Amino acid sequence: MARIKRLERIVALTKELNDHPFQLFPFSYFCEKFAVAKSTLSEDVQTVRNGLSTYDLGIIETVAGASGGVRFIPYHSPEADNEFLWTLAKRLNDPARLLPGGMIYMNDLLFDPQISFRLGEIIMQRTLELQPDYIMTVEAKGISLALATARAFNIPMVMARKEARITEGPAVSISYVSGSSKKIQTMSLPRKALAPKSRVLVVDDFMRAGGTARGMQELAEEVGAEVVGTYLFIASREPEKKIVSEYASLMTLKGVDDETKAIDIVPEML
């Protein structure tokens, strides 16, 4: 009977940790929930750690001391991530995705929860050292990826808009020049969206010249926050000189051949 209870505890512990990535649970939280001593809980935590690590499903960290506890960090091996990105790149390179103007249809992939959530975890893994407080994106196609990244980090997402909305209260607005079309556009962000001095990671679906990413940097600065990095799903190799200097992407669009309809997207592997 005691053994059954231990198994049930392990199941619940795994699920709760997994559902709240990066949240530091004090040991006392689980000790009370499961009515067990700290030594018993420590064994359980060790079991969850071993189970996840054996099957490449994530990392369990324990933090010692009075303010310590246990937390789950989504993690996959670089090999598994590379394989996932390669498979996805193959799907992106399907000639049927090519639209006029060299654009590539990819909403079906970005809005598939299983795909976007995995991509969000990969971006989180690759930007962990930036320690962002917020994920920022601009409406609308990048939202699913930004939300998935926010989920993996367990931090809020904020959304810049192409025009200020009354439903979002006082806003700051900037004008920026879209790098590829050279058009002047505006972008706005609710004043209360970002806390001052916070660290912001920009996540978006696609970047060509970097005008939009640069616009988001300026917006963040306007409210006293700092953009600590910019991560794209796909960045175009051309133009080589981007308006933002610090960026990385999961994929690079090396080129598109309008005649043969060939798309050449390759994953950035670790």
Place this chain on the structure above:
Amino acid sequence: MARIKRLERIVALTKELNDHPFQLFPFSYFCEKFAVAKSTLSEDVQTVRNGLSTYDLGIIETVAGASGGVRFIPYHSPEADNEFLWTLAKRLNDPARLLPGGMIYMNDLLFDPQISFRLGEIIMQRTLELQPDYIMTVEAKGISLALATARAFNIPMVMARKEARITEGPAVSISYVSGSSKKIQTMSLPRKALAPKSRVLVVDDFMRAGGTARGMQELAEEVGAEVVGTYLFIASREPEKKIVSEYASLMTLKGVDDETKAIDIVPEML
């Protein structure tokens, strides 16, 4: 040693099922992965089922037969859901959220992954019998809730836009009259977003008169799909007569008092 292995298996089984809601895994998938017999796996599945059910963390279903298998369905007790919605309603009723025109600032809540994901699971639970193939929303504020619902159902999300974009290929567009502002607006959807005859659940952040929801119904019909339901985060009680007949919401906005700044939002409880 064998016991340790069983525990690790239980951890991995819990995590994999949890990460893929509604996905029916054939028993053979896990038998191969863990190198165990079907009888052993059945015991493990029973353990995961007990653990989740003991702590109100979800349901494990097994489907017998050759095409059978095991799957996880996110589930919380009605009491836990009600409590969650009440707590959220209290936060929404904070007078500081009131904006000019009776609008309420709620992006910070909708874009908090822990909140939107729980709300998505509640919507899924309450619309389970509708068996949708897609979740549909319109840019931009409803996307996080729609994506969370899509995640809980493990089905794709599709996004209607206020204007057609070249990056999304051939699109169908409709004009609709916004129910509250009486303005004529347009909305478009990529032609390839929905499969013909598919069942669509519309999810959005807010509804007053229902013009936007009705627009999404018409868009879906244009591509041969059917809207089987409309679910809002918040629906306004006024006007009582909406343009769509079939809808439900997690919360009802009963009223706003511009003078006292009182917001009266109440959860729809089960």
